[in-house]
Amino acid sequence: MDLLITYDVETATPEGQRRLRKVAKVCEAYGHRVQKSVFEVVCREPDKVRLVSALQEAINPTQDSIRIYRLPAHALDDVEHLGKPRQTDPRGALVI
Structure with missing residues (x-):
């Protein structure tokens, strides 16, 4: 299945900053970051x-x-993209 994950984590506190890093690490284990808080996942x-x-x-x-x-x-195979080109293939290997 193809997933798009977006997140907004409160970062005004040190605890929030830690949660943000943890969310990003979890997402990185499953997919490719395509913007700061956006991941494409094939799973x-x-x-x-x-x-x-x-x-x-x-x-x-x-x-x-x-x-x-x-x-x-x-769906991730047919994404219309403007600007800086996509650096990863959503079905490519993950480097963890």
Whole structure:
């Protein structure tokens, strides 16, 4: 499945800054960063379950927000992009 993950983590406190780093590390383990707080992820259902669980553990649900968009199959293969070219293939290997 193709997913688009976006997040907004409160960073006014040191705890919030730590949560932001943790959310980013979780997302990096599953997908490719395409903008500062946006990741493209290609995974299977069991991976998505683990990803969601890890993200839920990383955030403060009263202060932070994560949106996970489930896209049609292979939607990430046909992204219209303006500006600086995409550096990664969404189905390419992840370097962790």
